[in-house]
Amino acid sequence: MDAMTWFSSPTATTAALGEVGYLADAATATTAYLAGALEKPLLIEGPAGVGKTELAKSVAAATGSSLVRLQCYEGLDEARALYEWNYSKQLLRIQAARGDDGSGPGWDETHDDIFGEEFLLTRPLLTAIRRDEPTVLLIDEVDKTDVEVEALLLEVLSDFQVTIPELGTVTATRRPFVVLTSNAARELSEALKRRCLYLHLDYPDADREREIVTSRVPELDDRVARQLVDLVVRLRELELKKAPSIAESIDWARTLVALEVGTLDQAAVTATLGAVLKHATDIERATRELKLA
Structure with missing residues (x-):
């Protein structure tokens, strides 16, 4: 392409x-x-x-x-992002090459053999760069x-190339x-x-979010979809530990469909709020601020 x-x-x-x-x-x-x-x-x-x-x-x-x-x-390093060598397999190859009596090839003769494609473990960055498709x-x-x-x-994305000392530049x-x-x-x-x-990218406006929700959950009643999105917008205005995401709006919609909820009244919201809020303190605040108790 x-x-x-x-x-x-x-x-x-x-x-x-x-x-x-x-x-x-x-x-x-x-x-x-x-x-x-x-x-x-x-x-x-x-x-x-x-x-x-x-x-x-x-x-x-x-x-x-x-x-x-x-x-x-946090803590991701080059070996996990780019590549690393299969050290266990390399060690086995060295041991096999030396033989039981230790009379096989030495390090100088074995070095080039164990730093080849067979022993290379590619991680996501190198995998993506090497692909032809x-x-x-x-x-x-x-x-x-x-x-x-x-x-x-920075180095990888500048030239889309990686230098592996033992193999050269890819x-x-x-x-x-x-x-x-x-x-x-x-x-x-x-x-x-x-x-x-x-x-x-920010949270979409109510009309766009309703369009997204109904496209993913087409069986959701349009009136319930409007009520759901209006409530999600109100929840995002509260000082919550974790504001509802679009994915959680969709999960909430699927929950309401599964429960065959025809209107998102106070009882329905209270019973299903765990589908959209994932912290006890957030549920408590929402219950208090939206006067659901």
């Missing part, structure tokens, strides 16, 4: 993403189109649960591409990593469509941001 064929236009991007269930607004569709056309990584920032990760998955689904995901976390590389929650990993990403023959997501837990470096197109 060449640079200009991920999507043919922003309008085509909207249509293609819509076919796999992702309702993209104009800014999202345009930026996703440009990320493919310009072969630039796309950095998406915003609160948790607004569709950042889902956009990467939807691009992969809409284009028939493979998805390679690097889930970031269309690939979407999702680097999820990059703000959770250390600055050392951010420096590694350069991407087909650049992946790269999506980095961030919940803005920490400020990312300007150097990383310069290499990316930028998109900020």
Whole structure:
């Protein structure tokens, strides 16, 4: 898949993403189109649960591409992000080469043998770079990593190549469509941001969220959908530990359908609030503020 064929236009991007269930607004569709056309990584920032990760998955689904995901976390290192050697297998090969009496080849003769493809464990970054088929590389929650990993990403995303001392430089023959997501837990470096197109995703307005919910849960009554979204908007205005995400709105909708709820009255809200709020203190606050008790 060449640079200009991920999507043919922003309008085509909207249509293609819509076919796999992702309702993209104009800014999202345009930026996703440009990320493919310009072969630039796309950095998406915003609160948790607004569709950042889902956009990467939807691009992969809409284009028939493979998805390679690097889930970031504190303490992630190069071995887990890029590659490492299968040390156990290397040791077995060395022992087998030396033989029971130790008369086999020495280290100099064995070295080149054990640093080959057979012993290489590729991690997400190297896996995505080496693939010949269309690939979407999702680097999820990059703000959770250390600055050392951010420096590694700078190197990889600048030239889409990786140098393995024992094997040489591996350069991407087909650049992946790269999506980095961030919940803005920490400020990312300007150097990383310069290499990316930028998109900020926030919670959608009520009309758009209702459209998303009903597209995912079409059996939900329209009146109940309106009541649900109105309540979710009110919940997000409270000082909660974890504001409801779009995914949780969808879960709540599915819960109401399963219970055959015809109207989202006080009793129904009280009985199902655990589908959308996941902390006891949040449920207590919501119950108090929305006067559900």
